[in-house]
Amino acid sequence: MSSVPVRVRFAPSPTGPLHMGGVRTALYNYLFALKHNGTFLIRIEDTDQTRFVPGAQDYIMDALQWCGIMPTEGPGLGGNYGPYVQSERKEMYKPYAEQLIAEDKAYYAFDSAEDLDRMRDQAKTMGMPNWQYNSVTRSGMRNSLTLPQSEVEQLLAAGEPYVIRMKMPRNRDIRFHDLIRGWVVVNTNNLDDKVLFKSDGMPTYHLANIVDDHTMAISHVIRGEEWLPSAPLHVMLYEAFGWDCPEFAHLPLLLRPDGNGKLSKRDGDRLGFPVFPTNWITAEGELYSGYREKGYLPGAFINMLALLGWNPGTTQEIFTLEELIEAFSLERVSKAGAKFDPEKTKWFQQQYLRAQSDATLAEQLRALQTIELSDADLQQICALMKERATFPQDILTDGAYLFGRPTAFDAETIRKKWKPETAAYIQEWKSIVNSLTEFSAQTIEVSFKTFLAEKQLGIGAVLLPYRLVLTGVGAGPGMFEISQFLGKEEVLTRLDLGLAEVEKILHEA
RNA sequence: GGCCCAUUCGUCUAGUGGUUAGGACGCAAGGUUUUCAUCCUUGUAACAGGAGUUCGAUUCUCCUAUGGGCUGCCA
CATH class of the missing domain: 3.90.800.10 (Glutamyl-tRNA Synthetase; Domain 3)
Incomplete structure (x- = not known):
């Protein structure tokens, strides 16, 4: 590395929300700066007054903050090279x-x-x-x-x-x-x-960019590949002014997962994934959805983005921001554009969700909606559901029966699994439950298996019906854990209610 | 059209002048699990094409094709 202190910038224009390609550019700048003990700054390039969109600048700053990408200089942050908004430098x-x-x-x-x-x-x-x-x-x-x-x-x-x-x-x-x-x-x-x-008294991007990069002592210009064709002009401008050229690094573009072309605004909601870090609502009230609101954790989003066009040279895929800073280098950025993969993004999210503590997850759920449960109960639910969820809200929907009595019953599975004798078994199991003095997953399991052994029944003959009666659905966490969580009284009540529901469904058929 | 950039499994990618071309996602199968998910095992699938250089090219060079970007008093 040269002896010049590393100073890099992310220079978005406030013409709308920042999409994930822009976030990645910001991220690479940020990683590079921190890796080299340098400075990462934000400069707003608003030289086109006709395309200015109110709120866009705030959006950009908020979105970066959610991602954990923290500039040390920029609008509202101070710094010795300001102002950091080009219209204020006019x-x-x-x-x-x-x-x-x-x-x-x-x-x-x-x-x-x-x-x-x-x-x-x-x-x-x-x-x-x-x-x-x-x-x-x-x-x-x-x-x-x-x-x-x-x-x-x-x-x-x-x-x-x-x-x-x-x-x-x-x-x-x-x-x-x-x-x-x-x-x-x-x-x-x-x-x-x-x-x-321009005739309106403003510089174009090209002039403003070179003047600002020079006066802000930018050492490395790390930006999208769409700037490669104008880089020679920029080099000529540095030369014309007699200034040293910064180092250039043109990042490969983010491409659409289907077909071809550069990832753009409208692709996301059309193809079923967000292209923006956070929700953006246009002046007309149109919503462009964001990763944050979909339930993605910022770490997962950033981790995914970091690996889209860069790799550490090892097989490690899960990185904290600190680890990314440590591992990052521009030399390992690939040259070709990368198609964004929503499936892999979900995989990252799943990994991050599971890595969270039950307490943290519980807090996130409370942020989503009012939950009338104790912290201990809610954390129990998180522990039970975490492995089978991708987003926090999955716990709320897929595990709805843990928050209250089931309101819907899976008729199809009931018809398939329910035998004429099943109801009688469930009744017998109910009286056993009623007789239990200790109601832990372990004792319930032991009693259940003893009951089956006496009846010479396979475990599937009663356990799935039991699940259906208690939860309404055919899949979920272990039934003995669920039973313990619900408690004896609730299990007995649900046994009655559920049995009635099942009868109703069977009569309909 | 012109200019520029790129090209390894479906996708993200590793890699080397001689490798069984590796990993991850996805998908499929099997195992574990009462179920689902997790987890484990296995499988699936790639060097765009053609010349050249070379004893030998996926790797180097050129051409072609394909993809992408730019081509504004937008950034």
Whole structure:
């Protein structure tokens, strides 16, 4: 590593909620920073005033916090390189653009957006799919390179709208090193004269990004692969200003699990999984669901994301955040895009849910809804249900009969498993239960097995019916544990109620 | 269309100029379990194609194909 202190940034634009691809980019930045005792900061890139979405910035900060990705500098956090919102830095960009003009590395352009649209349309009808404002075409446009200097001054004085464009040199190979991809070479003939400064007085992403990364002393630019094509422009800007280039690392994209294409906003709820860390409700009231609200634990979400495009080189898959920091390296980030796998995400969630203590899980359940049970009882339920749940709410739904008497009975299983003599066995078992003085799982089991042995019955002949009568369903934790948890009185009551329900169902058939 | 990036089981991936190409998810089978889940065992399934370099290429080079990204006064 170089001797330059590591400072990395995550630079989202507040145009909507942050999707999981963005979270992963933030995560890799964060891991890299902490691994190298560096600084991770957030910068809000809101130079496009037309796409600003109220609430998006707060969403981003909240979502990152839920994920445990904690910036040490950023909006609302302070830091010595602020402000950390580009619109609040507005005044500092123009002088840089003007400096480039003075050095003949950029120029004023007076063509209106409509003029440019026309040029593009015209080119398209002539069979050229992408017209560009570049070293060839700029000679035919209205700019400070084609207009007489006096006219340019006049236009500027008159307040004519203008943009400032990069004057891209011809036929130069731009080489830069990417920590993930190695050397990348692009010829400037394929690059256009990008707008650096817009007519609304704001810089474009390209200018603001370079100025801010430089003035914020960013050492490594770790961002999505969608920025790779504009990286040569950025390299040229650093060069034009005479600044040292930071290191670059362009991350592979997150792809949709089905078909192809980059994971996007609408995929999630269409395909049945969230693409956002937390719920987002649009101004129109449309809901995009989030991992948090679906019941995912942040650790599981982050763990899954970390392994999507990076691997530790070992077979370890479950990582705490601390372990991720320890193990992370950009060299082990893969080059190709990764299809997101909702199934594996559930597997991570299951692992994390099970690893939680009963007490923690109990708290989570109480956060979901009001539960009229003692902590001891609730934790008992958690212990019983944890192994068969993926989400906390599964305990509530799959184990509903532990919170109260069953309201529904699985008619199909009852019809399949219930024999004419079954009711009599259950009655006999009930009187045995009634006679028990100690009601622990162990004693219940012993009594039950003794009863079966006397009757010369297989365990399945009575135990499943017993389960159905008590819980209404055919699957769940051990029946003796359930019996102990419910207690003798409740078991006796449910035996009566359940038996009646079963009779009803059998009569219907 | 142009430019750039990529390509190992269905998916995430490991890996090497000579390996029975490894792991995980999923799926399937078996075992454990009264049931379900868990757990254990086993199985399933991959180096995109074609040239070249080489004694030998999945690994190196080139071409093709495929996928992805970019191509805005969006970021």
